[in-house]
Amino acid sequence: MTDIGIVGAGAAAAAATYLVDGAVPDASITVLEKSGGLCGRAATRRRDDVTYDYGANYLKDDDDRVVDLVSAFDDGLVEVAGDIYAFDRTGSVSEGRDADERKWTYRTGLTRLAKHLFGATDATVHRRTRVEGIARAGDAWTVTDAAGERWGPFDVLLLNPPAPQTAALLETADWESEARADLLSATRDVDYRSVWTAVLGYPFELDRPYYALVNTDKGHPVGWVAREECKPGHVPDGESVLVVQANHEWSVERYDADPAENVAELAGHAASLLDDGRLSDPTWTDHQGWRYALPESGLRRGARTAAEDAGLYVLGDWVEGEARLHAAVRNGLDTGERVVYAL
Known part of the structure; x- marks a missing residue:
């Protein structure tokens, strides 16, 4: 043996x-x-009827062996709907990334x-x-x-x-x-880059043409905002969930700060980026710090x-x-x- x-x-x-x-x-x-x-x-975490991936966001399809492996276990496999747009240090949003790639998760989350x-x-x-x-x-x-x-x-x-x-x-x-x-x-x-993440839940739907926004010049306090409702089975109809990930510098500076203050600040940034003041006041929140998140x-x-x-x-x-x-x-x-x- x-x-x-x-x-x-x-x-x-x-x-x-x-x-x-x-x-x-x-x-x-x-x-x-x-x-x-x-x-x-x-x-992945769950709250009532909501499922959310709060670390890695999805699995890409750019390696044939990975695709074959995932396809062998496709129970609950779903494709994330929507493209990824970009924003700069000023918060200006534009169409940003190639829309041809497929993005996958599972109805029960990436841990599946x-x-x-x-x-x-x-x-x-x-x-x-x-x-x-x-x-x-x-x-x-x-x-x-x-x-x-x-x-x-x-x-x-x-x-x-x-x-x-x-x-x-x-x-x-x-x-x-x-x-x-x-x-x-x-x-x-x-x-490594550190990432401090806030998860924000709302009792209303958001109408946006994209799944997520990514900061391309690394000059904004937020590096990534994703709409979890774009993943089939994750968020009930009529609700919205945002996963907001801060950039490395903000995350390092605020890593051990009061979580409630961090969440409030990131909710404010989300409200500004998505141009919707309601987003500064989520109904429920969650958070997670990843000290060793992204290898450089x-x-x-x-x-x-x-x-x-x-x-x-x-x-x-x-x-x-x-x-x-x-x-x-x-x-x-x-x-x-x-x-x-x-x-």
Whole structure:
């Protein structure tokens, strides 16, 4: 039997698990996830009859393997209606992005993707299990969680947390080698943008020709505003839900500020951008801070080779250097293929 450990249950980990489980019949896969959910920043919450994706917004269709994978689990898969317009630092809105790409989510939200993938395997997923240490002894890997419990030994270990959290594990790893030092250095070099998100609910419909607005010059406090009602099954008729994501500078400055004040400020920006004063007074709100939301760069080429020779793999959209859900899935498939080849 081949024992495989995976730290983190994000989209990349889900895709890698699905591929390895199908290609290595004797694989025993253990996934350790610090939170109570799956799919990382592709996160979904529900409130009464409302469903909203408050991290990643949708899955793009620009990779054939990702499309094939998603199509194999199309239960509840829906296409987001509407184009993406742009706005500048002054708040001026214009038609902005190519309208040809398809944008997908699920009626029950983006987390359904990871639930489908993990559910189609024999992997065991342990939630609310925060890994705080990794070690290499002989040819095997072990990990230790926050409660002091040791997991393993594993023949192969995959690390799916964002680069700064992966770097923290590598920094304290009981594994003295040039491979660790090189991978640690390259992982530390991956820059991230923070995002503070407000979710705003309203008891009325909005009539707009677009699904979302994106700030293209990075000069506005808001980076993104999306209408969740453009996703079939997410918002009841007669209601509207906005997902408002602040830009990096605003998010860093206000990350630990009073959430109510942050929500009120972002609601005011939404009202101005969409030219509707009613939006400054939502009926209900939610919020979430993502300290490590969007990777600005990728892993240095060649930095992971020696570590993979020792059975340690890093994966996620940050490895690709592309802050998109489809990039995380694609990287998970690529990583899974390399694991299968090595085994």
